[in-house]
Amino acid sequence: MDLAALVRRLPKAELHLHLEGTLEPDLKLALAQRNGIDIGQSTVEEVRATYQFDSLASFLAVYYPAMEVLQTEQDFYDLAMAYLRRAVADGVRRAEMFFDPQAHTSRGVPFSTVIEGYSRAVAEANLAGVDGQPISAALIMCFLRDHSAESAAETLTAAIPYQDRILGVGLDSDERDQPPAKFAETFAKARELGFKLTMHCDIDQPGSIDNIRQVLEMIKVDRIDHGTNIVEDAALVELVRDRGLGLTCCPISNSFVTDDMKATEIVDLLGRGVRVCLNSDDPAYFGGYVADNYLALAQQADLGPEEMAQLARKSIEASWLGDAEKAALL
Numbered sequence: 001m002d003l004a005a006l007v008r009r010l011p012k013a014e015l016h017l018h019l020e021g022t023l024e025p026d027l028k029l030a031l032a033q034r035n036g037i038d039i040g041q042s043t044v045e046e047v048r049a050t051y052q053f054d055s056l057a058s059f060l061a062v063y064y065p066a067m068e069v070l071q072t073e074q075d076f077y078d079l080a081m082a083y084l085r086r087a088v089a090d091g092v093r094r095a096e097m098f099f100d101p102q103a104h105t106s107r108g109v110p111f112s113t114v115i116e117g118y119s120r121a122v123a124e125a126n127l128a129g130v131d132g133q134p135i136s137a138a139l140i141m142c143f144l145r146d147h148s149a150e151s152a153a154e155t156l157t158a159a160i161p162y163q164d165r166i167l168g169v170g171l172d173s174d175e176r177d178q179p180p181a182k183f184a185e186t187f188a189k190a191r192e193l194g195f196k197l198t199m200h201c202d203i204d205q206p207g208s209i210d211n212i213r214q215v216l217e218m219i220k221v222d223r224i225d226h227g228t229n230i231v232e233d234a235a236l237v238e239l240v241r242d243r244g245l246g247l248t249c250c251p252i253s254n255s256f257v258t259d260d261m262k263a264t265e266i267v268d269l270l271g272r273g274v275r276v277c278l279n280s281d282d283p284a285y286f287g288g289y290v291a292d293n294y295l296a297l298a299q300q301a302d303l304g305p306e307e308m309a310q311l312a313r314k315s316i317e318a319s320w321l322g323d324a325e326k327a328a329l330l
């Protein structure tokens with residue numbers, strides 16, 4: 001069997017996936033038409049040509065405006081279902097998916113519209129599988145770190161009535177000058193309410209290592225998104241390993257926003273016993289779903305079937321499934 005077929009068959013978890021980052025050009029066009037929005041492009045090629053960036057900031061400048069086509073509960077449902085279909089084709093058996101409510105509420109879409117649409121797709125997938133494949137799915141609500149701490153607190157309050165549909169909270173968007181400490185209170189409250197906690201520590205941002213220290217020592221996250229800059233500090237690597245924290249790495253995304261897949265760091269951390277796993281981040285924008293990320297890393301770092309299987313196992317270990325559910329997938 002070739003490596004691509006083997007990778008797609010490995011049972012795996014995807015833990016760093018932004019639902020809004022799965023907006024493929026064809027769905028964007030269909031939603032624009034359904035909602036009567038003129039997005040300025042009329043073909044897949046024209047939309048794809050707008051998906052151009054070379055840094056986190058330039059990516060986000062394309063990413064947020066593109067969301068204008070998401071208006072109704074059905075739009076959010078369709079977006080999530082399209083991703084889940086793509087995920088099961090890649091062997092994903094567990095998907096813990098980010099969404100950004102403030103990117104929608106800030107343009108007038110009610111919180112309830114967003115969560116009802118996404119959670120309907122999640123409930124259906126959990127009940128009946130997707131395309132005949134079993135999958136378990138969950139939602140992680142991210143706060144936008146370049147919005148105010150008050151806005152994050154309000155968003156958490158808005159989520160309380162829907163808490164049974166949201167497994168955890170995260171932090172994303174532009175990291176520059178937006179340290180984790182800014183959100184310490186909201187994350188402490190989320191912890192008290194029973195949410196799992198994770199935060200983006202983006203690759204090679206100014207202050208990356210200080211931010212990683214904050215998420216570990218002050219916020220006490222249950223996982224770190226990206227976070228490969230921990231290689232700069234052996235004590236942090238030990239801490240992450242000893243706490244069994246997952247590090248959700250995204251090789252293809254890394255290569256877009258920093259020109260470096262960070263393959264050396266990922267393989268190094270795997271060798272040191274850290275629960276690193278591979279993910280697609282924003283696959284519609286970066287042009288690769290989760291299996292493509294495994295294969296890109298394999299090619300870059302000359303890895304074979306054994307390392308692919310090891311990374312797939314790590315993804316399940318790093319998930320927030322219970323022990324029995326993990327054991328069933330391992």
Ligand code: HPA
Nearest residue numbers: 018172173200202281282
């Ligand atoms: N980092 C920060 N914000 C994001 C990302 C990311 O990887 N993807 C989508 N929003």
Ligand code: ZN
Nearest residue numbers: 016018172281
């Ligand atoms: Zn991300």
